[in-house]
Amino acid sequence: KNKVLDTSSKDLTPSYDWFQTDYLVTVVIYTKQKGMNSEMVIVDYQDGRLRIDSILRDYSYLLHIVHVAEKVGKVEIVLKKKDNIAWSKLGQPLSSHNSFIKCTERGLYYRKCKLISKTEVTHDTKLFCLMLPQSTHLQVPVGHHIYLKQIIAGTEIVKPYTPVSFSLKSDFKEPSHHDRTHLILMIKIYPNGLFTPELDHLQIGDYISVSNSEGSFKKLQVQTLEDLFLLAAGTGFTPMVKLLNYVLTNVCSLRTVKLMFFNKTEDDILWRNQLEQLALKDKRFEVQFILSEPKKEGTGKQGKISSSLLSEFVKRSKKDSKVLICVCGPAPFTEQGIQFLQDLGYSKEEVHSFTA
Template identity: 45%
Template sequence: MLNIPTQAFPAPNSQQRIGPSSQSGRNKVALKPGHSLMDWIRFSKSGKDLTGLRGRLIEVTQEELQKHNTRDDCWTCIRGMVYNVTPYMDYHPGGEEELMKAAGIDGTELFDQVHRWVNYESMLKECLVGRMATAIKGTHTFALSISVSVRKQAKRKWTSLGQPLEFHNTFLRKKDRALFYRNCVLVSKTEVNHNTHVFRLQLPRGTVRHVPVGKHVYLKALIKDTEVVRPYTPVDQTMAAASHHSSQDSDLYLMIKVYPDGVLTQHLNSLQIGDLISVSGPEGTFSLRPLRDVTHLYLLAAGTGFTPMARLIRLALQDIDTIRKTKLLFFNRQEEDVLWHRELDELAANDERFQVEYVLSVPSDGWTGRKGRVDECILKDFLSRPDVSKCYACVCGPTAFTELTIGLLKQQGFSEEELHAFQG
């Protein structure tokens, strides 16, 4: 029988350990009813033979892999392990077309470009066909003459310094490095609106973890024997100016929207105060360097895409002297969906350098603000490029919103160097 090693989570090279690039979009498609992540978890745990091999694990040659390259018979290889992804076609958020790009070939590089944070070992565990066969190389024999002089060591109480940790003296590419998770305690859960809460997480005693502005962390949980992981961007405790006490606060605040069909968010919402949540270190590609000498900062957010903007706003108003104007254009479905509505209004009223505008796609009859969705007309009214100014724009929201907005901003004259898209 083929000896397949137990797959640790996350594996040393697993993309679950790495955050998504801010510039690499994930093209999602509308899945058929009954094909959500939870539906896939149920289906994969149903006991059905998803590989077609009746539980056997085999060694797969390059020639054999290449034979399985059709919609109805699709194998792919990720990091030396071969999976039959045919059953997963209709469940793949990126659609059949994206999955077929890796049909019958080594899909590791394609996977890394799009799904760096997905735990494929857990998601496709029941689809594992086996390991790629390793070509046998010719043997070479070398004869060496070595002389060694060893000085006798004086007797010591310590005969050794212990065993080195895993991956000691190992060099990894930055994108392949391991994420380190810690179990944090849920201290409080504060309601923001009808479906969103701020989770306050306390780090383990003696632990210090700083999450830079614009970076995110991962939360992971074992749900129905499947590792489910999602990225979340921390916010501050409040939008108000930081006091000395709040600046010393080491707790982590995550604004989380609970979706009716959200596998992880439903789990998080069920946690009780005192329960543990597994949290990674910070990840992400956002850099504060482009904000040097910026005079006008434009932030465009949709829904929970507001979360990275919250700390950016405070940073711009408190720590970057060159920024004369910070403007937030906030898109939501209804007024009740607006996050930290009152706090944003208060901040705008108390600091003339900050301005916020709301756009609702399904407004009530009494709504007097902007209506509709992001388009060229709305952006023209929102944006201004005064003479002798340096502008920068950040965008965050659903993939379709982000891609459309970035395209519209480029039409308005923004260059690649003046734009950042938060995606994950």
């Protein structure tokens, strides 16, 4: 099952074929791997160019053609013909067509998405809702991020952002149609920042370039989990949103999920109300807020990430229970967190940090 992908063996290189009827063209990819799902295939049709990127573990199999148009490891893409005439070939191959290389070597691919809405979360953080083009299929896996690209003062600037869900819902099951066609980003605007003030200037209806997703988190890490601890600081909360929704509905072995959320002041806490509502609704979930610069004395816990805070917080619900601790925030926060957890005896496999 966990066979290492050996690219030197020709047998494991995917292949493709295509078929047509009077109305449809079907492209079929034989991935030669089991366990395919729709998150692993990204399809774009932009400027008359069809691009199908199949992500197979760490590898990317690309079909890139100009024209014209889970169970058995077969991916099927059905294209509706504009004119009902016979095609003599699928298209003219473009650069990298039919190549199978490491995902890290593929480079980012962008498509333009439309800004649909912008809503306030806190005094400096907003929810940006972007709509994918109709001809794009892109589902960002839990814990992965995309890149936004803008030209600022004549220079291309790229920054990573982690899509969230519209809300923290306790009844999350399958991604809805809206989840498949829209990306929701929770972004803090830094008045002195390079990228975010420009982003904030975008008007509803404007377009922005969005890349394919990246990330090292794998759902496999939570499959048989019993205790999940989340350590988030500021916008480091964003990867925790989809993760919370996912584990609370899909991981039946789960007994406890605890979030320790670090912020400067009370006004900086993202989705506080939603987090408290979720904790009331789902007894497995608990949240604690830690403020580093509280405006008033005596309102909850104070301080920064420390060994003593963590040793109390990350206790297993029972001896030998399967545990995962996820950390995300400013780089020094994440580095200190990882070090404290290591000192407390947690193994590398039991700690995941979200990074680019």
